[in-house]
Amino acid sequence: MLIPKHLCPLLVYDICSTTVEAIEAKINKYTRKWLGVPPGLSDVAMYCRKAKLKLPMKSILEEYKCGKARLLTMLEESDDSVVKTVQPSLKTGRKWKVTEAVDEAKECLKMKEIIGQTQTDRRGLGSTTAKWWSKTKGKEKRDMIIDEIRNKEDSTRVQKAVQQPQQGQWTNWDTAIQRSLTCNDIWHMAPLRISFLIRSVYDLLPSNANLVRWGKMDDPTCPLCQAKGEIQHSSTSSTVFATEGGVKKWHGGSITINTHRKGLLDGCDDWVVSADLPEWERYPDVIRKTALRPVIVIHSASTQQIIRVELNVPYESRMEEAHTFKEGKYLDLTKELKKGWL
Structure with missing residues (x-):
């Protein structure tokens, strides 16, 4: 990538953060063109690591701040007595100062050690390990400072996303799973697919x-x-x-079904797949008599089992609501099937 090439002179010379912000704005402009997204796409979508769609992009401004902080901590903790006694002076402009950022990161790490390990997600207690500021030294302390600066930058992006009612809707998607794209994924994707994926997540369709x-x-x-x-x-x-019948028409096009053998299908070999398509007429009689037509039905006559599959995925902000709607829609059919459909 070109970021390491441009980052080297930014770290060697005394360049203010405002200049780096202008460079990143120019990079963002051409990155949006390359991804095929509108110019109004926020930089949060490209660089936020907590977003539901994580892109493999790196912010040159964030790398600039982390590089300056790493250089400052290396000079302050140098083994050379002469270098250690000299007060390092890194000029980064008036908008962002590296000394204040490093001091703030150290204070946050000390405060986290005082508070102790807390539960921040749905994983169980003890599933993660924590590093404490007082028990680390050398490179581990520098890495903790850099990670804290990165977390602060990402928290700033999340705060910006919360204030965006349109592109920040993903902050309310508690039940949606994060999807992380790699450079290899983007390289093998069709350009229109990448554009549609990003625009659909951030409501730019x-x-x-x-x-x-x-x-x-x-x-x-x-x-x-x-x-x-x-x-x-x-x-x-x-x-x-x-x-x-809009959903039926929506799914009446080309549907590709990728099947994998699971334990649910073990036990018999007479499974029959029926889909809600005009040329498919192999629905079980108990479903054919009703006005309901699930998208895909997998049934076995020998074991009297029916598996219902729904392919229409709702918008992420109403996944639970759509699941409840589907359960209520097929509730009577489920009760009738449980009584025996042969």
């Missing part, structure tokens, strides 16, 4: 509400139910779209 916001339309309402045509509504929230 051309929905009716966005087209009005961009000055391309005048009416933001949904043409089916007259609700606000946002991306989460257009995906699966529209009741008219779901009840009048």
Whole structure:
């Protein structure tokens, strides 16, 4: 990548952080063009490590700050008595000062040691190990300072995302799992797929509400139910779209099913796969008699088992709501199947 090449002179010479911010703004401009996303995409989407879609991008401003902090700590903790006694002076401008950042990181690490290990996620107690400031020395302390500066930069990005009602909706996706893309993934992806993936996560697809916001339309309402045509509504929230066969039409195109042998399918060899497509007519009679048509049904006549599969994924902010809706939709069918469908 070009960042290490540009980072070397930034760390050697006394260049202020404002100049580095201007360099990063220029890099972000061409990175957005390369990814095929609109110019309004926030830098949080490209560099935040806590986002639901993590991209393999590095912020040159963050690397600049970490490099300056690493250089300062190495000079302060040098084994050479002459170097250690001389007060190092690294000029980084007035907006960000490396000495204040390092001192603040040290104080935060000392405070974390006083507070102790706390639970910050859903993993069980004792699943993670903590490093304490008083029990480390040398390179470990420098690494802890650098990690603390990185965590502060990432926390600043999360705070910025919380203040963005459109592109920061992922901060409320508690049930969604983070997806991390690597450089190899992006290299083998089609350009339009990368663009669609990023724009769908950060609500930059051309929905009716966005087209009005961009000055391309005048009416933001949904043409089916007259609700606000946002991306989460257009995906699966529209009741008219779901009840009048919209989901069936949506899934009536090309569907690719990747099957893997699991323990749930062991025990018999007469599994029959039925899909909600016009040319497929192998639904079990008990489902064919009802007006409900699950997307995919896998059934076995010998063991009297039926597996229902739903492929329509809702918007991440309403995954639990959509799951409850689907459970209620097929509740009567499930009860009837449990009584015996042969």
